[in-house]
Amino acid sequence: MAEGIKIIKGNIVFTPSFGQLEVFENSFILIEGKTVKGIYRELPAEYTHMAVTDYQNALIIPGFVDLHFHAPQFANRGLGLDLELLPWLERYTFPEEAKYTNIAYAQAVYKQVVTELWKWGTTRVACFGTIHRAATAKLLELLALAGLGGYVGKVNMDRNSPSSLIETTAQSLADTEDYIKATIDRYELVKPIITPRFVPTCSPELMTGIAKLAQKYNLPVQSHLSENAGEIAWVKELHPECPNYAGVYHRFGLFGQQPTIMAHCIHNDDAEIALMAQSKVYVAHCPYSNNNLASGIAPIRKYLDNGIAVGLGSDVAGGHEVSIARVMTMAVQVSKLKWLATDKSEKFFTIPEVFYLATKGGGSFFGKVGSFEAGYEFDALVIDDSSLEVSACNQYSVEDRLSRFIYIGDYHNIVARYVAGAKIEQPQL
Amino acid sequence: MAEGIKIIKGNIVFTPSFGQLEVFENSFILIEGKTVKGIYRELPAEYTHMAVTDYQNALIIPGFVDLHFHAPQFANRGLGLDLELLPWLERYTFPEEAKYTNIAYAQAVYKQVVTELWKWGTTRVACFGTIHRAATAKLLELLALAGLGGYVGKVNMDRNSPSSLIETTAQSLADTEDYIKATIDRYELVKPIITPRFVPTCSPELMTGIAKLAQKYNLPVQSHLSENAGEIAWVKELHPECPNYAGVYHRFGLFGQQPTIMAHCIHNDDAEIALMAQSKVYVAHCPYSNNNLASGIAPIRKYLDNGIAVGLGSDVAGGHEVSIARVMTMAVQVSKLKWLATDKSEKFFTIPEVFYLATKGGGSFFGKVGSFEAGYEFDALVIDDSSLEVSACNQYSVEDRLSRFIYIGDYHNIVARYVAGAKIEQPQL
Numbered sequence: 001m002a003e004g005i006k007i008i009k010g011n012i013v014f015t016p017s018f019g020q021l022e023v024f025e026n027s028f029i030l031i032e033g034k035t036v037k038g039i040y041r042e043l044p045a046e047y048t049h050m051a052v053t054d055y056q057n058a059l060i061i062p063g064f065v066d067l068h069f070h071a072p073q074f075a076n077r078g079l080g081l082d083l084e085l086l087p088w089l090e091r092y093t094f095p096e097e098a099k100y101t102n103i104a105y106a107q108a109v110y111k112q113v114v115t116e117l118w119k120w121g122t123t124r125v126a127c128f129g130t131i132h133r134a135a136t137a138k139l140l141e142l143l144a145l146a147g148l149g150g151y152v153g154k155v156n157m158d159r160n161s162p163s164s165l166i167e168t169t170a171q172s173l174a175d176t177e178d179y180i181k182a183t184i185d186r187y188e189l190v191k192p193i194i195t196p197r198f199v200p201t202c203s204p205e206l207m208t209g210i211a212k213l214a215q216k217y218n219l220p221v222q223s224h225l226s227e228n229a230g231e232i233a234w235v236k237e238l239h240p241e242c243p244n245y246a247g248v249y250h251r252f253g254l255f256g257q258q259p260t261i262m263a264h265c266i267h268n269d270d271a272e273i274a275l276m277a278q279s280k281v282y283v284a285h286c287p288y289s290n291n292n293l294a295s296g297i298a299p300i301r302k303y304l305d306n307g308i309a310v311g312l313g314s315d316v317a318g319g320h321e322v323s324i325a326r327v328m329t330m331a332v333q334v335s336k337l338k339w340l341a342t343d344k345s346e347k348f349f350t351i352p353e354v355f356y357l358a359t360k361g362g363g364s365f366f367g368k369v370g371s372f373e374a375g376y377e378f379d380a381l382v383i384d385d386s387s388l389e390v391s392a393c394n395q396y397s398v399e400d401r402l403s404r405f406i407y408i409g410d411y412h413n414i415v416a417r418y419v420a421g422a423k424i425e426q427p428q429l
Numbered sequence: 430m431a432e433g434i435k436i437i438k439g440n441i442v443f444t445p446s447f448g449q450l451e452v453f454e455n456s457f458i459l460i461e462g463k464t465v466k467g468i469y470r471e472l473p474a475e476y477t478h479m480a481v482t483d484y485q486n487a488l489i490i491p492g493f494v495d496l497h498f499h500a501p502q503f504a505n506r507g508l509g510l511d512l513e514l515l516p517w518l519e520r521y522t523f524p525e526e527a528k529y530t531n532i533a534y535a536q537a538v539y540k541q542v543v544t545e546l547w548k549w550g551t552t553r554v555a556c557f558g559t560i561h562r563a564a565t566a567k568l569l570e571l572l573a574l575a576g577l578g579g580y581v582g583k584v585n586m587d588r589n590s591p592s593s594l595i596e597t598t599a600q601s602l603a604d605t606e607d608y609i610k611a612t613i614d615r616y617e618l619v620k621p622i623i624t625p626r627f628v629p630t631c632s633p634e635l636m637t638g639i640a641k642l643a644q645k646y647n648l649p650v651q652s653h654l655s656e657n658a659g660e661i662a663w664v665k666e667l668h669p670e671c672p673n674y675a676g677v678y679h680r681f682g683l684f685g686q687q688p689t690i691m692a693h694c695i696h697n698d699d700a701e702i703a704l705m706a707q708s709k710v711y712v713a714h715c716p717y718s719n720n721n722l723a724s725g726i727a728p729i730r731k732y733l734d735n736g737i738a739v740g741l742g743s744d745v746a747g748g749h750e751v752s753i754a755r756v757m758t759m760a761v762q763v764s765k766l767k768w769l770a771t772d773k774s775e776k777f778f779t780i781p782e783v784f785y786l787a788t789k790g791g792g793s794f795f796g797k798v799g800s801f802e803a804g805y806e807f808d809a810l811v812i813d814d815s816s817l818e819v820s821a822c823n824q825y826s827v828e829d830r831l832s833r834f835i836y837i838g839d840y841h842n843i844v845a846r847y848v849a850g851a852k853i854e855q856p857q858l
Contacts, residue, residue, distance in 0.1 A: 078834075294765035294768060297766065350511050
C-alpha cells in the first residue's frame with residue numbers, strides 16, 4: 001500500500017459541474033498525499049485493513065473558496081455602511097489601511113483574520129493586503145502557518161490616493177518585485193498575486209509595469225471592476241482613450257493576459273462581457289458588499305451563460321460576513337431580486353448552483369481545487385449539523401441537511417477542516 | 430425606598446424616535462417593578478445605598494421585537510427556498526403545519542422555538558400557530574414559562590387549504606373562541622390574537638365571525654397582505670367586489686378595526702396605503718422572507734413617510750433567521766437596493782432607523798415597549814461585544830459598537846435578557 005493514504009468516511013457531497021450535486025451517503029473518500037483518489041460506497045478490498053477516519057453521520061463537503069477578501073479592512077466590518085464606495089474608501093478604508101505601515105499592528109490584526117478564515121471554513125482565499133510590502137508578506141506567512149491556501153497581493157496605488165497611502169510609481173514597482181521575490185517560492189499553498197487596487201489609483205505606467213511583472217514571474221492578477229456608477233464615471237474621465245472600464249485593464253496588460261480575478265462586475269456592458277469571456281477573466285461575486293455599499297446586483301447568471309467563470313467573495317469589509325456559506329445564501333437571495341427585476345428572465349440560483357460557485361467555481365482559479373473528483377486536491381469541511389436538527393421532526397435528506405447548514409449553520413457546525421490533504425487545526429499564531 | 434427597585438449600569442443605547450439614537454455611556458437605569466423610572470449619568474443621592482447590577486463596559490439595549498413569526502414552520506428553516514409563496518406553502522408549509530394536530534410533536538418543536546427566540550434576544554413576538562387549538566395554547570404556555578412576551582394566534586383556514594389543514598367555518602369559529610377563553614386571562618405577557626392566515630384561506634363568513642370575536646374580546650389581529658403577485662391576483666379573483674386586497678380585510682372588519690399587523694405589504698397601491706395609514710395598521714417588514722420567496726422589496730420608507738407604523742419580522746420559516754439583528758441588517762441592505770431601484774428617491778435606512786424599527790417601532794404594538802423612556806416596560810439585552818473587538822485596533826465608539834454587534838454579532842454576545850423588568854434565564858422547558 002502506498003504511503004500517505006487517508007481514508008475518510010461520511011456523507012460526501014460536492015458539485016462536479018454547475019448545478020449538479022453529487023451525494024454519496026455513508027461512503028469512503030480515499031486521499032493519496034494531497035489529492036483525492038476516489039470515492040467508494042464500498043471500500044475496495046485492498047484498503048479494508050487500513051484505518052478509516054469515520055465521521056459517521058456528518059457531511060463532508062469541499063472547503064469554501066473566497067475569491068475576494070481585503071484582510072486589512074477586517075477591523076472595519078460593520079462600520080460606515082451608510083456610504084457608497086468612493087466616500088466609504090476615503091472615510092473608512094484608506095485611514096485603516098494606512099495603519100499597516102506598522103508591522104506590529106498588521107501582525108496583530110492578521111492573526112485574527114487568519115483565525116477567522118479558518119473558523120468559517122474558508123480553505124482558499126484571494127486576498128488583498130495593503131501597499132505595504134512587509135505587512136503583506138506577514139499575512140502570507142500567517143496564512144501558510146495556518147495551513148490555508150491563498151493568493152495574497154501587495155496593493156499598488158500611485159495616484160488619487162491619500163498622502164498616507166500612496167506610492168511613487170517607481171517605489172510601487174520596486175516594492176512589488178521585492179515582495180514577489182521574497183514570497184514566490186517560500187510557501188507551497190500561499191503565493192503572491194499582482195494587485196492593482198483599481199484603475200483610479202493606478203497610473204498607466206504603474207499598470208504597464210506590474211503587468212510586466214505578472215508576465216515575468218507568471219503570476220495571476222486581481223482587481224476591481226465596475227462596482228459603482230461614480231467609480232465608472234471616474235474611470236471614463238481618466239481614460240477617454242479606452243472604450244470602457246475593462247478595456248483600461250486590458251490595454252495595460254491586466255485583463256486576462258495572466259489568470260485574472262475581477263471583483264464585483266456589476267455594471268459591465270456587452271462589449272466588456274465579451275472581453276471578459278474572451279480573456280477568461282474570473283468574476284468574484286460579492287453580494288454582501290454590493291448590498292452594503294448600495295452598488296447593485298451583478299448579472300451573474302448572464303456571465304455564466306456567456307461562459308465566464310464565477311466564484312464568490314466575502315469582500316470583507318465592504319461585506320461584513322467572513323462566512324462563505326452566508327455569501328452563498330445572499331447570492332441566492334439577490335439572484336431572486338434580479339429575477340424579479342429582469343421580468344423573470346435571469347433565472348435565480350439554486351443551492352447546488354451557489355454551492356458550485358463557492359467551491360469548484362472559485363476553486364478552479366487555484367488549480368484542481370473545490371471538488372472531490374479524482375485528482376483534485378482534498379480541501380474539505382466536516383459538518384456536524386446535529387445542532388440544527390429539530391427534535392421529533394422527520395429526518396432530513398442529505399440535500400436538505402446541506403441546504404440547512406448553508407442557511408442556518410455556523411462555524412460551530414464545522415468540526416474538521418482539510419486543505420490539500422492535510423487536516424488543519426485551529427491556528428496557533 | 431420603594432420595593433422592587435432595580436438599578437442597572439452600563440452603556441445605555443436606545444431610540445426614542447425614528448432615527449434618533451440616545452447614548453448614555455456608563456450610566457444607570459432605574460427600574461421600578463416592570464417599568465423604567467429614569468436614566469442617570471450620576472445616580473441621585475437617594476439611590477446610592479442600593480445594590481447596582483454593573484454590566485461595566487457592556488451595551489444595554491432594548492429587547493428585540495419580532496412582529497411576524499410562524500412557530501410551526503421552525504423545522505422548515507432553510508428548506509425549499511427555490512419556490513415562490515404559493516407552491517412553497519403547498520409543498521413545505523402546509524404538510525409541516527398539519528403535523529401540529531399531534532400535541533406531543535407540537536410541544537417538542539415549540540420548546541426549541543421558544544429557546545431559540547430567547548437565545549437570539551427576541552423579547553416580544555407576534556406569532557402564528559396553526560389551526561390547532563391545543564398546540565397553539567401550548568405555544569402560549571411555553572412562551573409564558575420562558576418569561577417572554579407575545580401575541581399568539583390560532584390560525585383560521587376554511588377554504589383553499591389541503592384536507593389535512595382545513596376547518597369548517599363553524600369549527601374554526603368555535604375553536605377560536607374556546608382558544609380565546611382558555612388563554613386571554615391566563616398569562617400576563619402572552620395573549621391571544623385573531624389570526625386569519627390570509628384572504629385566500631378564509632371565507633367571508635369566517636372573516637366576519639373572527640372580526641366579531643376580535644371586537645367581543647378586544648383582541649388585536651394579524652395576517653398577511655400583498656406578499657406575492659400570484660397571491661394578489663388570486664385575491665382579486667376571489668373578491669371582485671373589493672377594490673383591492675387590503676379592502677377585503679377592511680370589508681370584513683379585520684383591517685384596523687382592532688390593532689392590526691399586516692405582514693409583508695410589498696405590492697400595495699396608493700389606495701391601500703391610504704387605508705393602511707387611516708386604519709393605523711402596522712406593517713411587519715420581513716426582508717429575509719421577501720428575498721427567500723422572491724417576493725420583492727417592500728416600500729418601507731414610503732410607509733413611514735405616510736405615517737404608517739412599521740416593525741420588523743423574521744417570518745420564520747419564509748425567513749430562515751430568528752435573529753432580529755440580522756433582520757435589521759437585511760432591512761438596511763434591501764433598502765439600498767430599493768434606493769437604487771427608485772432612482773435614489775426612497776432613501777435607504779441607517780442603523781439608528783432600523784434599530785428603532787426593531788425595538789420601539791414594533792414594540793409599540795405591545796404597549797409601552799421597546800424604549801428606555803420613563804414609563805416603558807423594561808425589556809433589555811445586555812451585550813458583551815468584547816469578542817468582536819480587534820486587538821491593537823483603536824477603540825470603537827458606542828455607536829460603532831452597536832453597529833458592529835448588529836452586523837457581525839450573534840447570540841454569544843447577549844449575556845443577559847430582561848422582559849418587563851424581570852431577568853429571564855435560559856428556559857427550562
